[in-house]
Amino acid sequence: MTTIFQTPPRRSRPKLQDVSLANGPLLLLKSIRGFSSNRSLLWLATVPLALFGLGIFNLSAHASDLPELNAAFLANNLWLLIATILVIFMNAGFAMVEAGMCRSKNAVNILAKNLFVFALAVTSYWFIGYSIMYGGSLAEGWLYFGGLFFDPTVTAETVADAGLVPTVDFLFQSAFAGTAATIVSGLVAERVKFGEFVVFALILTAFIYPISGSWQWNGGWLAELGFIDFAGSSIVHSVGAWAGLVGAMLLGPRIGKFIEGKPQAMPGHNMAIATLGALILWIGWYGFNPGSQLAMDQWVPYVAVTTTLAAAGGAIGATVISTITSGKPDLTMIINGILAGLVSITAGCANLTMLGSWLAGLVGGVIVVFSVAALDAAEIDDPVGAFSVHGVCGVWGTLVVGIWGFDIQGDGSALGFLVGGGFNQFFVQALGCAAYAIWTLITCWITWSVIGGLFGGIRVSEDEEVLGLDIGEHGMEAYPDFVTSK
Numbered sequence: 001m002t003t004i005f006q007t008p009p010r011r012s013r014p015k016l017q018d019v020s021l022a023n024g025p026l027l028l029l030k031s032i033r034g035f036s037s038n039r040s041l042l043w044l045a046t047v048p049l050a051l052f053g054l055g056i057f058n059l060s061a062h063a064s065d066l067p068e069l070n071a072a073f074l075a076n077n078l079w080l081l082i083a084t085i086l087v088i089f090m091n092a093g094f095a096m097v098e099a100g101m102c103r104s105k106n107a108v109n110i111l112a113k114n115l116f117v118f119a120l121a122v123t124s125y126w127f128i129g130y131s132i133m134y135g136g137s138l139a140e141g142w143l144y145f146g147g148l149f150f151d152p153t154v155t156a157e158t159v160a161d162a163g164l165v166p167t168v169d170f171l172f173q174s175a176f177a178g179t180a181a182t183i184v185s186g187l188v189a190e191r192v193k194f195g196e197f198v199v200f201a202l203i204l205t206a207f208i209y210p211i212s213g214s215w216q217w218n219g220g221w222l223a224e225l226g227f228i229d230f231a232g233s234s235i236v237h238s239v240g241a242w243a244g245l246v247g248a249m250l251l252g253p254r255i256g257k258f259i260e261g262k263p264q265a266m267p268g269h270n271m272a273i274a275t276l277g278a279l280i281l282w283i284g285w286y287g288f289n290p291g292s293q294l295a296m297d298q299w300v301p302y303v304a305v306t307t308t309l310a311a312a313g314g315a316i317g318a319t320v321i322s323t324i325t326s327g328k329p330d331l332t333m334i335i336n337g338i339l340a341g342l343v344s345i346t347a348g349c350a351n352l353t354m355l356g357s358w359l360a361g362l363v364g365g366v367i368v369v370f371s372v373a374a375l376d377a378a379e380i381d382d383p384v385g386a387f388s389v390h391g392v393c394g395v396w397g398t399l400v401v402g403i404w405g406f407d408i409q410g411d412g413s414a415l416g417f418l419v420g421g422g423f424n425q426f427f428v429q430a431l432g433c434a435a436y437a438i439w440t441l442i443t444c445w446i447t448w449s450v451i452g453g454l455f456g457g458i459r460v461s462e463d464e465e466v467l468g469l470d471i472g473e474h475g476m477e478a479y480p481d482f483v484t485s486k
Contacts, residue, residue: 065156066154066156066159069159070159070160072296073158075162075296076163076164076294076295076296077164079295080168080169080294081168081171082287082291083290084291085287086286086287086288086291087284087287087291088118088175089280089283089287090280090281090284090287090288091114091115091178091182092277093277093278093279093281094114094179094182094183094185094277094281097274097277097335098110098186098384099114099270099273100269100273100274100277101268101271101274101332101384102189102190102266102268102269103190103268104269104478104482105467105477106189106470107470107478108476109468109470109473110185110190111478112194112473113185113194116198117185117197118178120198121174121181121205122177124177124205125170125173125174125178125210126150126170126174127148127206128206128207128210129174129177129205129206129209130150130173130174130210131145131147131150132144132145132206132207132210133211133217133218134146134173134214134218135147135218141219141220141224143211143214144220150170152166153166175287176232176236177205177209177210179240179288180204180205180209180243181204182240183237183243183244183386184200184201184204184240184243184244185197186244186383186385187247187248187383187384188244188248189384190254190465191251191254191459193455193459194474196451196452196455197458199451199455200243200247200444200448200458203447204444207443208243208439208440208443208447209239212239212435212436212439213235213236215435216229216432217235222428222431222432222435226424226428227428227429227431227432228348228351228401228428229347229398229432230289230292230346230347230350230351231289231291231292231346231347232288232346232347233343233348233394233395233398234394234432234433234436235436237343237390237391237393238391238394238395238440239440241386241389241391241392242437242441244386244387245387245391245441246441246444246445246448247444247448247458248380248382249380250449250452251381251458252381253379254266254381255462255466258379261379263376263379266383268332271332274332277335278335278338278339281339282342285307285342286307289306289307289346290303290307290349303349305354305357306349306350306352307342307345307349309354309358309361310342310344310349310361311338311345311361312341312358312361313360313362313364313365314338314342314344314361314362314364314365315341315365316337317337317340317361317364318333318334318337318338318340318366318368318369319333319334319337321333321369322334322337325369325373332385333368333369333372336372336385336388336389338365339368340365340367340368340388340389340393341360341362341364342361343364343389343390343393343397344360344361344396344400345357345360345364345397346394347394347397347400347401348360348397348398348401348405350408351405351406351407352400352401352404352405352408353406356400356404356406360397363400364393364396364397367392367393367396368388368389368392371385371388371393372385372388375387395437398433399430400416401415401425401429402415402417402426402428403416403426404416404418404419405425
């Protein structure tokens with residue numbers, strides 16, 4: 001006798017259109033992979049509770065009687081908000097320059113890194129970085145901390161003194177933190193794992209950058225010595241560049257970049273995008289430098305002019321030198337020359353004359369051409385010239401304050417040794433450059449090494465690199481109608 005086992009009838013799953021409005025969201029969640037079990041839904045239910053608790057913890061602002069908002073208070077905060085938007089928009093410029101100067105098979109990966117890194121930077125800087133950079137002193141001059149998050153309370157004194165609203169100041173400073181992390185992306189482009197880069201960016205913006213930034217911008221030991229870095233040639237740009245250099249050296253060069261010690265050309269796939277990115281960065285720098293005045297006063301347009309002249313000088317210097325060395329003007333060098341000029345003026349935009357600003361940019365444009373060649377000679381692969389622009393010219397921009405700088409917004413006295421100010425300021429500037437280099441090299445080497453050890457290396461596989469990170473890391477292509485494996 002044969003027994004027939006009948007499969008019990010499968011319970012039909014109700015359709016979304018057939019359920020009530022109250023049951024619809026639950027059914028929708030269960031249809032998503034990973035949320036079908038009750039345990040998953042239980043964990044999901046804790047999210048609103050956690051966010052509610054976090055909100056109560058972070059909501060330290062309280063109602064208070066504020067005086068009438070005066071014109072200076074409104075102007076200062078409105079200007080800083082506009083400057084913040086300009087600096088945030090620089091992320092688009094960085095993404096375009098990097099993507100355009102790299103190969104098409106890695107375009108999605110580069111765009112994803114540049115877009116996502118700002119979200120990471122804002123989050124980590126909000127959670128702890130801002131508090132480390134501008135909190136109360138733990139080790140006088142060296143380490144600060146003010147608790148998690150920040151207090152958004154607006155006081156009567158802030159309004160009366162035309163001060164900055166804490167939330168506006170946070171936004172502006174977080175945009176700078178994002179810039180430091182974005183610079184790293186260019187140095188490790190086309191071969192770093194996406195996840196490992198994400199972890200590094202979190203640590204950089206949460207701890208490494210804020211600690212060193214506090215040495216100057218929170219009245220730390222460098223500020224006490226008289227170190228000048230108005231908008232961050234060293235604090236932002238060189239820190240990002242040193243961090244990226246360590247990553248580039250640990251990663252090694254891209255496959256095929258050096259053959260028998262000789263650098264091979266790996267042309268960027270879209271110079272139109274790279275050019276547009278450079279112009280966006282130039283415009284964004286008007287938030288970076290003039291915004292660092294932290295007030296809407298008579299010096300904002302002066303800083304904007306010095307910034308413009310330095311960018312112009314950098315473009316001219318790089319174009320002339322690249323034409324002399326290669327026989328024809330190189331567009332990539334014109335782009336990097338503009339950026340080199342902008343980085344070269346970032347520390348001294350309020351301390352250089354207009355002629356001095358143009359000359360600082362001009363020298364930066366010359367330096368960047370030779371620096372790119374020097375890195376190639378050392379077999380260090382920097383796909384977009386990020387270290388030459390932000391690292392080498394970041395150091396140059398910091399030092400030039402001690403060479404031909406003036407206390408323009410103060411008593412007008414000379415600071416640089418070429419203009420009669422002696423060597424004291426130059427030595428302080430050099431000490432600051434060395435401090436940021438040593439701090440970043442050591443901490444980032446440890447960070448990159450630990451991340452690599454925990455996650456099985458920081459570089460993608462050879463097959464993935466040859467195929468392109470767009471497919472290997474993201475499963476998509478920037479240009480699906482074209483062959484992107486070369």
